Amino acid sequence: MATQPTTPAPVVTAWAGWVWFGATMLVTLGLFQVIQALVALLDDGFAVALESGLVVFDLNTWGWTHLAIGALLVIAGIGVFAGALWGRVIGVIVAAISILVQITVLPVYPIWALIVIVLDSFVIYALIVHGEEVRAA
Template identity: 35%
Template sequence: MASRATMDRMDRVTGWWMFAGVMLGIAGVLNVIWGIAAISDSKFFANNATYIISGLHTWGWVTLILGALELTAAASLFAGGGFGRWMGIFAAGLSAIGSLLSIDAYPFWSLSVFALSIIIIYQLARAPAVE
């Protein structure tokens, strides 16, 4: 027979938690790659784009740190911990804000990331279903 803590964890981890974990993991990897590219002066970023936070290098560090937070949240969500839920909400919230800050350079991409972040926040903030 499984322990009470294991049963509670199994009740919390639903398909939406897995979805949120996968999406946070993908976003984390992409943000780490984009952060490294911005720090190393890659040429695929929009020319003459204005950034709210200083310049491209600073925005690269912000994106890299956000990616690390998202990867940590995804790993914790896969482990089924309550910490992952709150960390996922926090990381998705920062991702939503960050995507709106870069809307001038990449409008469609920014709105897509914003919408996905809001879905992740909603699903993680919902109370687990009680049977």
């Protein structure tokens, strides 16, 4: 009887905690995006115009964009918690899009935008570098 060659199982290290952090941040950042979207949609005075103008031209479109990104971040976070590859892929893509969208907020709310950009960057790092370890768990 011939035996099938087996591939070694991936080793789970303490770095897998980065992936759990990434998944938690995906859900948290998604909820922040949803809150930001609801404020933009419900409060017309949310965006403060600068002398040089605001990058955002239509506050409703901006709010719906944040709402969609927030929902996708939450869904991706749930996928990462489940150990699904699609969750990691969507998480990286949407976190990168979130960074780009936060650039539109930067002139008006620089501290908020910078915090979200830094957290999105950590999420991308965690999911790309250490994501495979969670599949092994």
